[in-house]
Amino acid sequence: MAKTTIKKSSLHISENGLENHKPEKRLEVLKTYKIYIGGQFPRTESGRYYVPVNAKGEKLANVCLSSRKDVRDAVESARNAFGGWSARAAFNRGQILYRIAEMLEGRKAQFVDELMQQDASRAKAGHEVNLSIDRLIYYAGWCDKYQQIFSAVNPVASSHFNFSVPEPTGVVCIIAPQNDSLLGLVSVIAPVIAGGNTCVVVGSYAKPLCCVTFAEVLNSSDLPGGVVNILTGKASELAPWMADHMDVNAIVYCEKDEATQKMLKEKGSANVKRALIYDKVNWYDDAAGQSPYFINDAQEIKTTWHPIENIGGAGSKY
Numbered sequence: 001m002a003k004t005t006i007k008k009s010s011l012h013i014s015e016n017g018l019e020n021h022k023p024e025k026r027l028e029v030l031k032t033y034k035i036y037i038g039g040q041f042p043r044t045e046s047g048r049y050y051v052p053v054n055a056k057g058e059k060l061a062n063v064c065l066s067s068r069k070d071v072r073d074a075v076e077s078a079r080n081a082f083g084g085w086s087a088r089a090a091f092n093r094g095q096i097l098y099r100i101a102e103m104l105e106g107r108k109a110q111f112v113d114e115l116m117q118q119d120a121s122r123a124k125a126g127h128e129v130n131l132s133i134d135r136l137i138y139y140a141g142w143c144d145k146y147q148q149i150f151s152a153v154n155p156v157a158s159s160h161f162n163f164s165v166p167e168p169t170g171v172v173c174i175i176a177p178q179n180d181s182l183l184g185l186v187s188v189i190a191p192v193i194a195g196g197n198t199c200v201v202v203g204s205y206a207k208p209l210c211c212v213t214f215a216e217v218l219n220s221s222d223l224p225g226g227v228v229n230i231l232t233g234k235a236s237e238l239a240p241w242m243a244d245h246m247d248v249n250a251i252v253y254c255e256k257d258e259a260t261q262k263m264l265k266e267k268g269s270a271n272v273k274r275a276l277i278y279d280k281v282n283w284y285d286d287a288a289g290q291s292p293y294f295i296n297d298a299q300e301i302k303t304t305w306h307p308i309e310n311i312g313g314a315g316s317k318y
Contacts, residue, residue: 036215038077039225066233081226094143168196170249191294243267
């Protein structure tokens with residue numbers, strides 16, 4: 001019989017019994033970006049997710065694809081939070097918005113990195129984060145001042161004092177700018193909550209990283225759970241459910257799709273839902289992208305008549 005030569009194996013065995021060699025390239029663990037409802041970070045009820053990519057074809061994250069049930073849960077959470085948030089002193093709401101700005105300032109580097117992952121240059125990313133911080137501070141300052149601007153004492157012919165004052169409209173659903181990851185999001189949320197409303201927001205589908213990270217900022221900034229609820233997914237899928245929901249008082253839409261604008265107005269008429277269309281706003285321009293009128297857009301005007309006795313005119317008497 002011929003002799004069989006047994007060759008020595010080149011396999012290297014480590015102490016734990018696995019082959020001991022280093023992989024050529026480490027696989028990055030993608031963060032799972034969850035939605036934000038009621039101060040918690042649940043996964044979407046639908047169990048769906050998607051993986052956005054940047055211009056280089058790099059995968060950015062695992063992102064929840066929200067459903068109709070998520071919209072319903074978020075609206076319920078916003079409604080439950082509305083009473084407490086609207087009843088807070090305006091000065092206290094300003095303090096909380098300022099605290100959000102402080103927390104965003106502390107995580108500036110993370111937001112710059114996420115914006116760069118989503119195709120922004122370092123200079124543009126830094127500028128966008130700085131503008132977002134400044135915008136929060138701007139609206140923090142307006143929290144206890146817009147009432148004087150938009151209220152009035154009205155002249156009437158009868159023996160009454162007649163006052164008109166702004167009050168928050170309630171639950172506001174927001175389709176944030178879809179081509180903007182952070183600044184547009186902050187610019188539509190801040191005036192809504194500064195005026196005492198609560199909101200449900202759909203962030204950018206293609207650039208979703210900053211909206212979920214901003215939810216983490218909100219969660220650590222004294223803002224009560226449910227005041228801001230952030231969903232990720234397709235705006236075209238979620239907008240009809242928001243427009244149909246009978247417990248939503250207003251809806252903000254920031255895109256140029258005329259068919260969607262028409263749908264929101266038609267469906268919203270069922271409960272006289274206010275449709276606010278911001279499709280021509282340049283959020284990077286301080287003159288156009290920030291204004292107390294954005295606060296007033298989500299306010300209702302309440303008029304009060306208070307009877308008085310005329311004592312100063314001719315012929316008046318007790």
